[in-house]
Amino acid sequence: MDDFLTLENQLCFAVYEAGSQFNKLYSKALESFGITYPQYLVLLALWEENGQSAKELGEKLNLGTGTLTPMIKRMEASGWVKRERSTADERKVCISLQPKALEEKEAIVQKIATELKLCNIEYEEYKQLMKQLRVLRGKLNIYNKEKVK
Structure with a gap:
């Protein structure tokens, strides 16, 4: 049981380390597109279902508004997404893909697939x-x- 208490035998640490390695892999792959790994996750969610509310997007990605809002603003400034207030409910902000996100989708997906293949x-x-x-x-x-x- 003493062996259980070593760092290398902790499942939480193994998941953390694997997550860190994935962040590095994706960050490197996405660098040429000018997007971060979290921004890629936003794009994935919107490619699945475009036009989600900020609240829906945050829930899907498990991100709070304090993290999501500035990220969406940066993505909007870079031409990836646009934010629009709902005409039915001013409190609701809808996030939609810009043409750039649709045009670059295949290239991004291909780059990620290539990098994952290189991991064997x-x-x-x-x-x-x-x-x-x-x-x-x-x-x-x-x-x-x-x-x-």
Whole structure:
């Protein structure tokens, strides 16, 4: 059991380290497009469903308004997205893709795919890792929801 308390045997640290390595990989791949990894996540969410409210986008990405709003403003200034207030409800801000985001989508996706292939992660391995991470995330969500009660 003493072995459990070493840093290298901590699941949380392994996930943290893997996340850090993914951040580096994506940051390098996205650099030529002038976007950051978190901005890429915004684009992914909008490519799936364009025209989301800032609130919906924040919930989907698990980002608070203090993080999301300045990021969206930078993306708007760079021509990736646009913000528009809802005419039905002035409190609601809708985020939509600009033509640049649609035009660059294929090149961005291709660049990320190329970088992932260079990591030697086979497709079946990728699918298995995703499955295991979804199960882990689900268990942690249940735990955290129960602790909030």
